[in-house]
Amino acid sequence: MQSLSPQLFAKSLGEVGTTILFVLVAIIAIEFLLYYILKVKLNHVYALPFMLVAPAAIGLLLLVAYPIGYNAVLSFTNMSLRRFTVERGLTYGIKNAVENFVGVFTEPILKQRHFFPILFTTVLWTFIQVSSHVVLGMFLAILLNRPMKLRGIYRTLLLFPWAIPQIIAVLAWRGEFNYEYGYPNVILKSLGLEPIRWLSDPFWNFAAINITNIWLGVPFMTVVLLGGLQSIDRTYYEASEIDGAGKIYQFSHITLPLIQPVMTPAVILGVIWTFNMFNIPFFINQLELESSDILVTALFRAAFEYNRYGFAAAFALVNFFILLVFTLAYLKLTRFKFDVGTLVTATGKKRR
Amino acid sequence: MKRPIKKRSFFRWFFYRARGDSPAKRLIIHLILVIFCIMAVYPVLRIFSVSIRPGNRLLSTSLKIIPEDTTFGNYTQVILNRDFLLWLWNSLLITTSTATIGVTLASTSAYAFSRWQFPGRKPGMIFLLATQMIPAAMLMVPIYIIAIKLGLINTWRGVVIAYSVSSVPFSIWILKGYYDTIPHELEQAAMIDGTSRLGAFYRVILPLSTPALAIAFLFNFTQVWNDFLIARIMLQRAELYTWPLGLQRMQHQWQTQWGEFSAAALMVSVPVMILFQLSSRWLISGLTLGSVKG
Numbered sequence: 001m002q003s004l005s006p007q008l009f010a011k012s013l014g015e016v017g018t019t020i021l022f023v024l025v026a027i028i029a030i031e032f033l034l035y036y037i038l039k040v041k042l043n044h045v046y047a048l049p050f051m052l053v054a055p056a057a058i059g060l061l062l063l064v065a066y067p068i069g070y071n072a073v074l075s076f077t078n079m080s081l082r083r084f085t086v087e088r089g090l091t092y093g094i095k096n097a098v099e100n101f102v103g104v105f106t107e108p109i110l111k112q113r114h115f116f117p118i119l120f121t122t123v124l125w126t127f128i129q130v131s132s133h134v135v136l137g138m139f140l141a142i143l144l145n146r147p148m149k150l151r152g153i154y155r156t157l158l159l160f161p162w163a164i165p166q167i168i169a170v171l172a173w174r175g176e177f178n179y180e181y182g183y184p185n186v187i188l189k190s191l192g193l194e195p196i197r198w199l200s201d202p203f204w205n206f207a208a209i210n211i212t213n214i215w216l217g218v219p220f221m222t223v224v225l226l227g228g229l230q231s232i233d234r235t236y237y238e239a240s241e242i243d244g245a246g247k248i249y250q251f252s253h254i255t256l257p258l259i260q261p262v263m264t265p266a267v268i269l270g271v272i273w274t275f276n277m278f279n280i281p282f283f284i285n286q287l288e289l290e291s292s293d294i295l296v297t298a299l300f301r302a303a304f305e306y307n308r309y310g311f312a313a314a315f316a317l318v319n320f321f322i323l324l325v326f327t328l329a330y331l332k333l334t335r336f337k338f339d340v341g342t343l344v345t346a347t348g349k350k351r352r
Numbered sequence: 353m354k355r356p357i358k359k360r361s362f363f364r365w366f367f368y369r370a371r372g373d374s375p376a377k378r379l380i381i382h383l384i385l386v387i388f389c390i391m392a393v394y395p396v397l398r399i400f401s402v403s404i405r406p407g408n409r410l411l412s413t414s415l416k417i418i419p420e421d422t423t424f425g426n427y428t429q430v431i432l433n434r435d436f437l438l439w440l441w442n443s444l445l446i447t448t449s450t451a452t453i454g455v456t457l458a459s460t461s462a463y464a465f466s467r468w469q470f471p472g473r474k475p476g477m478i479f480l481l482a483t484q485m486i487p488a489a490m491l492m493v494p495i496y497i498i499a500i501k502l503g504l505i506n507t508w509r510g511v512v513i514a515y516s517v518s519s520v521p522f523s524i525w526i527l528k529g530y531y532d533t534i535p536h537e538l539e540q541a542a543m544i545d546g547t548s549r550l551g552a553f554y555r556v557i558l559p560l561s562t563p564a565l566a567i568a569f570l571f572n573f574t575q576v577w578n579d580f581l582i583a584r585i586m587l588q589r590a591e592l593y594t595w596p597l598g599l600q601r602m603q604h605q606w607q608t609q610w611g612e613f614s615a616a617a618l619m620v621s622v623p624v625m626i627l628f629q630l631s632s633r634w635l636i637s638g639l640t641l642g643s644v645k646g
Contacts (some may be wrong), residue, residue: 004435004437004438004441008438008591011440012442012445012508013445014510015507015508016446016449016508016509018509019449019508019509019512019513020449020452020453023453023513025514031405039501046468046470046471048464048468048549048550049464049467049468049470050464050470052463053460053461053476055457055460055461056457056458056461056517056524057461059457059516059520060479060480060483060517063514063516063518064483064491064517065485066498067491067494067495067498068486068490068491068494070498071490071491071493071494074494079497095393099526105633140385140388143381144383144385146381148378148381150382154385154389157389157393158385158388158389158609159392160392160393160396161392161395161396163624163628163629164396164621164624164627165577165596165621165624166578167578167580167596167600168399168599168617168620168621169396171599171600171613171617172395172398172399172614173611174603175610176395176398183394183398183554215392215395216389219392235496242429272485272487275487276487276488276489278488278489278579278580278581279581283600296489297495299489299492300489300492300581301529303492303493303496304496304585305490305586308443309496309497312493313493313494316489316490316493319490320486320487320490323485323487327485338398
């Protein structure tokens with residue numbers, strides 16, 4: 001067992017310190033080079049903005065764009081734990097790529113499960129999650145969006161699941177799905193019902209994953225939608241009331257259209273986040289039931305439990321394209337202009 | 353003549369401002385909200401409850417929150433006998449250094465995005481948007497392989513570098529939106545007074561943007577503080593564990609360490625939640641201001 005010894009303390013501090021120093025030196029070097037080329041040699045009009053953008057741009061290129069490119073290269077290899085280097089049998093080539101990509105769709109990705117059943121689970125999971133987040137979030141936001149006593153307290157309490165670190169919430173829930181001691185089963189038993197095998201029954205395990213993520217995801221949607229509701233001018237409602245509009249009519253003809261600019265990006269982000277949610281399906285699925293695996297957790301297992309890196313890289317690309325197609329289609333369908341401010345607005349809109 | 357002030361009953365107080373809605377409807381709304389609040393809070397209270405139970409009563413099926421024989425033994429046990437402090441230190445070190453690097457990179461480039469129409473600005477913004485769509489899971493295979501090839505696996509250095517730009521796109525957005533709300537005249541005035549463009553940025557814009565910078569820092573911080581996936585891939589030696597890895601390892605053995613796990617979980621999340629509450633006012637002002645486009 002390791003503990004926080006002075007040696008370890010000094011070693012970690014030294015290592016991180018030199019890393020920061022290294023980054024700093026790299027930035028300064030880049031700046032000087034750019035200054036020399038752009039300002040001294042070319043006297044470019046945009047020399048300064050280029051210099052300001054350069055460090056972040058280079059960082060993103062090296063740490064985001066390059067790995068994506070490298071991922072594509074990996075999908076052209078047969079890399080695995082055994083064939084890690086060229087000397088140990090690693091080969092590059094079209095043949096490998098064909099094998100990998102065809103393999104994604106025809107071979108089992110996990111021990112038994114193929115691509116399409118996993119895709120189906122993922123789509124089902126994303127659909128259940130996003131729709132219940134929106135419905136419940138909208139319901140709570142409407143309840144909270146009225147003058148009443150204790151509103152602040154309700155809001156704070158409802159936001160609880162959002163405020164605690166996700167990993168902790170997930171690990172705690174995983175414990176609560178214990179057959180004997182978890183509180184859902186204790187409640188069921190005290191009601192005289194049969195306790196549920198949350199961890200071993202495929203159906204109930206999937207349900208458990210869904211319950212956890214609904215608990216975690218609704219608060220965020222509530223905040224976003226509440227922000228949207230509060231930005232709607234009350235006079236619309238008053239005017240429509242005079243014209244004799246009912247509550248349901250008001251909701252469908254005033255609330256929904258006016259909350260659209262907040263809801264669309266929130267839904268898109270919700271889909272992307274849920275589709276790529278790793279922690280919850282991975283941890284709640286304690287017994288590693290393949291039926292509860294979604295694409296992302298299957299990718300993790302393919303890469304780090306079965307150590308098929310080339311195959312996993314191809315699989316990752318396939319996942320990415322599915323998401324990309326969905327997002328583009330959704331943007332097209334809703335005719336939504338995703339400009340730069342909207343994401344920030346969607347994630348941050350939180351007014352009193 | 354002054355009317356005597358009637359003392360309002362609790363009922364009247366509770367339903368005060370009940371414009372148009374009948375008391376019954378109010379009551380139902382409050383009931384629904386209370387039920388939802390209980391559902392939201394109960395699991396968290398359970399963690400607290402388990403953490404103050406003595407070891408021999410961990411596996412109780414009682415639903416009571418505060419057990420009769422409350423003890424803080426789990427807390428001292430975790431702090432004294434486990435690697436808890438080591439995990440916290442590792443997390444803190446990695447998190448603060450990556451957040452510092454991230455905010456530094458974002459603050460300068462966001463300024464360029466806000467003030468100049470330089471060639472490549474639009475594609476740049478789209479690229480930033482696109483990176484938000486790329487999941488960490490997509491990058492995990494290449495990052496792992498690259499880290500192995502560069503010998504960065506199982507080092508603090510490797511994790512810091514792997515994390516450093518993860519929140520930069522989002523930070524650039526927040527900061528750009530905030531800079532957009534600051535009038536250009538402020539910098540021009542400073543430049544007339546004799547400072548350079550960069551001097552104006554450093555002396556005028558940055559101090560004015562403290563709330564947005566704080567949010568960007570906080571966002572970077574929480575993102576890395578709570579991350580499991582990259583840490584799980586990059587760090588496999590126990591001395592390098594961040595707290596999510598440590599807690600996950602602890603929770604593996606359910607029966608034996610459930611109480612200690614809960615104590616540790618609370619000690620990790622309470623500071624984060626306090627930070628969250630304290631910063632929420634700043635967060636609101638920064639984000640709403642940032643989202644208003646000038």
